Amino acid sequence: MGESMKRLATRLWINVGITMVIAIAIFLAWWLSLATLIETTFISGWTLASLFILLAAYNVRKLLTFLPLGSSSLWLQIHLYAGWLTLALFAVHIGFRVPNGWLESILAVIYLAVAGTGIVGILLSRTAAPRLTRRGESVLYERIPLHYKQVREQAEELVLQTVTQSNAPTIADFYSSTLIRFFHGPCNTLAHLVGVSRHRHRLLHELNALERYLNATERDFLAQIVRLVEIKDDLDFQFATQRSLKCWLFVHIPLTYALLIVTAAHVLTVYTFIGSAW
């Protein structure tokens, strides 16, 4: 890779430029084929099928980590821009019309689902990573349950201490009515994914409102509980975001295999009925 390609922004613009040029060339070729009445469906179809195989091959590359088959990042770049190109090719292949056969319709729906999950995935990858870095402690996904347990135990310990030291059940009651659910496990997943933090403000507001009914000792405990609420909410954010980063692939990859199978069926069908069409 050249010196200039090492700069990520430069690489982005070069790759986008090349993809745009190829996409425009595809549209021009299609437009010319309309004018010259040359049949291009088979060319676009096979090109599309080849691109599907190339795109799926990235997953095979990921399995063969011990072979010098090029870096995964290079493969991802090819995967991304080849993926964008399939959108142009797909549009050309179906002639910018909605497919009417049931097999073609299924194929189109699966393709759009694969493309859609791919786009969602890359958007997630590019936006979630910096958010994860800047919010809460950077924790390993597998260790999040352990962190949950530790935070819950600390909260419970604090609540017990408030009862024994202040002899008042105010915080304990609030814990059993509201906080016990919050500390029990992951929550507000959707809110974290869409970047809404209303639940956090509401909970902190309720804790703040409780302060006026507490004595000095209880207020000290409450401050510690507030800190734990913030830690737990950050953990929820880490859990929701890291989970979404892992889970979108569980949709994208099976759909890719489904796409390959239905594409094979589509090719078979086309060649079976090719004689009757001509």
Next chain:
Amino acid sequence: MADTAMAVQRPKRWDVPFGPEMTDADVRRVLDMEPFSAINASSFPPSTPLHDIILNDCRIERYNPGDIIVREGDYGNSLFFIMQGDVRVALDKLPEEVLGRKKSQKKGVFQAVAQLWTNHRGVEQRDLSGYDTKALAARRGTGTDTRVFLQDVPRILEGSQTVCISAGEFFGELAALSRIPRSATLFADTECELLELRWQGFRDLRRRATELREHVDRLYRERSLSSHLRSTPIFSHLTEEQLANVAEQTVFETYGEFDWYASYKKIAEADPARRLAHEPIIAQEGNYPNGVILIRAGFARQSCRFGNGERTMSYLGRGHVFGFDEIVDSANIEQSVPLRSTLRAVGYVDVLRIPTVTVEQFVLSVAQRHRAHQKPDQVSIDHSVQSQTEIDTGLLEFIVENRFMNGTAAMLIDLDRCTRCDDCVRACADTHDNNPRFVRHGPTFDHYMVANACMHCADPVCMIGCPTGAIHRDPQGGQVVINDLTCIGCSTCANSCPYNNIRMVEITDNKGRVVLEESTNLPIAKATKCDLCSDQLGGPACQRACPHDALVRIDMTDHEALAKWVNR
């Protein structure tokens, strides 16, 4: 719980002597031998008398014929004095397997692909047939007292050149003094008795015993100074005669502590002023540059005054130059230019100081001509200055405080790009028999993380004290690797690693059963760490597996590469 402070005695230097078995009789015996008998005991201060140095910083070791004393490429912090018997120096390289090391060999394409089905499914499973002791380097003793010995010495040395050294001679002084790899393998030729002197005692002896200092300095001047100077760009144009003159005038200096790894984490927690107080000053900003300083081993912090503190501009490692620009500028404007920054020892640093007069005599005219042809922004010859504006000061401070500049292949992760997909961890496991050799976790600064993966340090303290030589540098690529077959599980390397990047694991057999030692019935442990995929095709799998260009294995001493990566 009551927080009552517990009073203990302040630890003293010799609380843990090097050789607990040393007696006063042993000390008297040593002091009766040349050259120790010639040392003037009265020149030592009452706090560190000669007798106590020998008693606490020395140990007497006995070796049988064939026992390996030091291996070529190993790191050590002690030197040896032959009290009795003969020691043979192998001038040629001995086979790696004989020394208890792993033969450096990359997998072929078929072997690489075969990992798909040959990798064990369980954790840390081993094929026990590989542990056939007959196939391994011969060993005697147990634990940290284990010794590897050469079997059938005439056959091993067939065609190799050797030299015999006898009672009254020293060896290993250069490796002990400047933490450079041992330059040859030495083994006992007859039954012999050696006095091993650790570096702390050696430093004191060198300071007070003129003969010893002159002896060591002469050895260094003869053996490696000229080649070191020759490899430094500012001296590369000199003739042999001029180089010899420069070498003659060169002064050797050592700053800081060899065992920096024992205390740096605690120091890193202190406030900046106290942290700096632990770093001895080599050259002070504003002072007259009394020479060019070449870093020979270790690391130094280059900083300049900023407000009431010091701002780190760069860190310097082996081969870097300090103070040259000021000398050149002084000559150009014919007026003394003071040092623009301060140089401090981080941990320990071994420097060569070439006096200003010598630089002016042999180097300056060429350097001035060189500068006349350069643009103003290209004039710096000091390696350190080049990247000072390109790397964020905070990141530099983070690297220095955590001693990450020691890493020649540190795993740096850009958390703004890392999606936590763990493809790197999976790739590592795939290439290491299903066992990942790092943890994707570690100290972070801003959006950079230095993960818990072996950094293949420039100063590999983990390699000091391995009794079988199982941990060593790969002769091909220089990576620090462990020979699983000869590792005895003593944990010396894991305990020494300042970054906690070596893990001890209990091994299991092909059926997943814990492997026990016959005699003690205790589980057999092995040291494991990242080997930078030294036996794989294509280099580190972790870096190649990262889809988002978030992970890099980077030489922290290469400022240019680091600046380029962080400023992508």
